[in-house]
Amino acid sequence: MSERFDHAAVDARWQARWAAEGTFHADDASPKPKSYVLEMFPYPSGKIHMGHVRNYTMGDVLARYRRMTGHEVLHPMGWDAFGMPAENAAMEKGVHPGAWTYANIAAMREALKKIGFALDWSREFATCDPAYYGHEQALFLDLYEHGLVYRRESAVNWDPVDMTVLANEQVIDGRGWRSGALVERRKLSQWFLRITDFADELLDGLKGLDQWPEKVRTMQENWIGRSRGLRFRFRLAEAFGDHDTLEVFTTRPDTIFGASFAAIAADHPLALALAERDAALAAFADECRRTGTAAAEVETQEKRGYDTGLRVVHPLDPTWTLPLFVANFVLMDYGTGAVFGVPAHDQRDLDFARKYALPVTRVVAASADEANAPIHDEADAAPGILVNSRFLNGMGVEDAKAAVIGRAESEGWGQGTTVTRLRDWGVSRQRYWGTPIPIVHCAACGPVPVPRDQLPVVLPEDVTFDVPGNPLDRHPTWAHVDCPACGAPARRETDTLDTFVDSSWYFLRFASQPADKPFDRDVVERWMPVGQYIGGVEHAILHLLYARFWTRALARIGKLAVTEPFTGLFTQGMVTHETYRLASPELDGPPGSLWVAPSELEEGADGQLFTRLANGARFPVKRGRVEKMSKSKKNVVDPHAILAEHGADAVRFFMLSDSPPERDLPWSAAGIEGCSRFVQRVWRLTQGPQADVGADRALDREVHRAIAGVAADIEALAFNKAVAKLYGLVSAIEKAAPSAARTAAIRTLVLLASPMIPHLAEEAWAQSGGRGADRRRRLAGARPRAAGGRRGDDRHPDQRQAARHDHRAQGHRQGDAGGAGAGRREGGARARRGRAAQGDRGARPAREPRRVRTVAALALAAALLGGCGLRPLYAGGGAGPVAASLATIGVEAPGGRSGWLMRNALVDRLGQGAAPTTPRYTLQVELDDSIQGFGIRADSAVTRERRTLRARYRLVEAGQVLLDATAGSDAGIDVVGSEYSTIAAEQTAEERLVTAVADQIVARLALYVSRGGGGGTR
């Protein structure tokens, strides 16, 4: 027997059934808790690559897991279909961008279906469909009508290769993010979205995104770059043309008496005006512009300036003037494009001052005594008190800032303000393959919105790409329309929207897609926000910031109540692969042609790698670094071939194995083979001999441990750990003799592994369904057992148990004990911050109320005790006689974890900060700790463990035993509630048991002591 798992047949069978039965359709009207799991939708380049497979597998495991734990899951897929590659293909191959795109979509859709993702394909759409972008045009007009869209002439980043404008976010090191070409500056009339209006909101909103990676939040914070300071005007000593003042911005108004020069950017209006009369200045400014963007080595660039000869008047002393420079380090884009320099406290200003022999005056010092401590080559940025600063002397830096701002405002020469690095979002693109901007330009009326009933403005099909530039511009008829306002001949806007607009709201359209409007608000609000969003960290700023902005903009204009679109964000690592190069010193020179693809490798008997050249000769190959898969390095592995060979389940499993999901995953042939073996092992278990009778307590424990561990790991998106636990469970089952317990364990294994290897799981489940007690027909659509019935008490079973324990133990520190336990668990939860996969409404608050309820239960227990007439034995408080006696007891506990916990618990309860140095009494404690499994095995669902801790303790004085007694407690651990119900770690139970037993012991000791020590030993 031991037939091998036939992945080709099984994969196809279940994929067809899931599609036919609509297994993964999300029901908007479901009463179940909603869970929206989303992976960043792909650009339809034509091929799926391993990065896609990894990304979507992670989301899929989570979606399937959520479905099994009783959630109504929305897990959609679509296509980010506008963009330049389609136009490039049109230029290179002569195909229409639309035809190219849709062909790619078809190919990629089939590929994704072969991996068996639990997607709701009924919601699929492509952003290049007028049925999508028409609604986008409507939303654009909504924003336009609310003043969040405007048009202005502006210097733009022009990509000369792609012949389009780029947003600041798309310029990387002075180059286009896609083409890599050096970006030029041009003046164009552009449409802008007022994202800067939302800078504060977007920044402040980050604080609430505690399930986002810290790194991404920091990147967005830095990108928005908010700084507070003073904006004020210098008066020019002599006016120049229209210019009689100069506005500057500073974050250090406190240092204003340390100013020794003012400087403006080469593009500053005043600099431009001056340059018209001064050829040398014009030349200098040109030079600044040239080096301005291109220089990556900005840090090393020399600080240079050009003295304009003008002087500005110090705002706090009309007799004091400063020279005005044009300087290469001043940016027109930030603040006002003008600064004043304080050399003593800013390195850049110091370098500049040294070069041009400007005065350096210290105005902040550690103390008044050091007011004239010299500044050498390093500016002093340390905080301190103000010196050499007239009315500011003696103030702290913050006080001085406030004082200067206050004075500026009262005297009217400046005001406190906030400046951000963030610019408004330029969305105009001179491209064909994008969403047409729904505006008509009329000579008489100006820009006029296209009336709603004329939307969508559809792209013309008959376009040519034989010459560079925008085909819409040169289309013979498309742009020529009558003005919607006055009827006169007018011209359509021929720019299209940045494709980042398309991806700024697609998650809303997934949640609701009526034909007549962008989305149905009620339905969207049922699903949103996305509970878990998964994608690459390369979108940390652009896409994620724009999507947050767009969502907030819709909220501001009253279209939506949601402000943050993504509650949980996870950024997964890349799939990498070893690289291989021809090993030849003489060929080491020119890069590019030396890479060897893995498929071209052969391995010699000695382990040496080589490749066959065209003439059949062997050529040695050396291993290179492990790098991101890329065509240029030839280290790409095509998912199609791997899927065909190993099947979807093995590939999925590999994507989750070994590396933590946030880190890079090195692809290896050996690794995927290992996963194939695992799939076959699981299959063999399901096909092997089964037994109907017989218990196996040890195996039960392994199963329970696996259920708890796998569930917790999936929740935390720690897939590699869940995989390891499944391996462990498989090993344990393989080693166990046939029994009813083992048969049940195999069924549990299938359930546990089903989110990862769904095809095998469905097949095995269907096979066993005929004989098992549970006749659910479709595993993927399975409802969790008893999920509804357990909602009434979402505390962990252990905690219910704990409450009973404390009741029994009659402890006097119940609150402490319970509180400490809860606090520890919370700490652990925090440690996994940002990964806890519980962003959906309803799920997240579980932790807090749980703790509150536990504490409340303990308080109730204490109150009941009081009502029974029992009074605390420590009536005298910490200074009472009982307490004093207890404090003289030295504790001897056994080693090991339980021993230490017990000793600490006792020392704590005996009122000792630490063990007494000269104990009068000795408390000897022995511990007996055991765990037993028990439970109802009938449907393998309800099974419990019981952990028991017993202590024998003796109180000894000078070798004489005064008291010899036992204490004990136990905890039930309800291991299987539904397939995935979580149990607390057995260690947690241990800690609670220790505290309970310690309470008993101390209570007994206190009773003994309070009775004067008589009363015998029992």
Next chain:
RNA sequence: GCGGGCGUGGCGGAAUGGUAGACGCAGCGGACUCAAAAUCCGCCGUAGCAAUACAUGUCGGUUCGAGUCCGACCGCCCGCACCA
């Protein structure tokens, strides 16, 4: 320069402050087989016959106990970068 992250076997990586190296890969030995594939069993940080000792980048500290917490340093990765 600023911000963030990370240093654990041959490799990917485990480890609520509690037996470091789970699990996988690679490797070694064995079983089955005419042989191979597949599968199964065992070994697998370093040194040592062994008992044992030493081991989580380095040096300190906190703790009964530190890979984990704190401080300093070294190294690597990522992001931003003349931001006034």
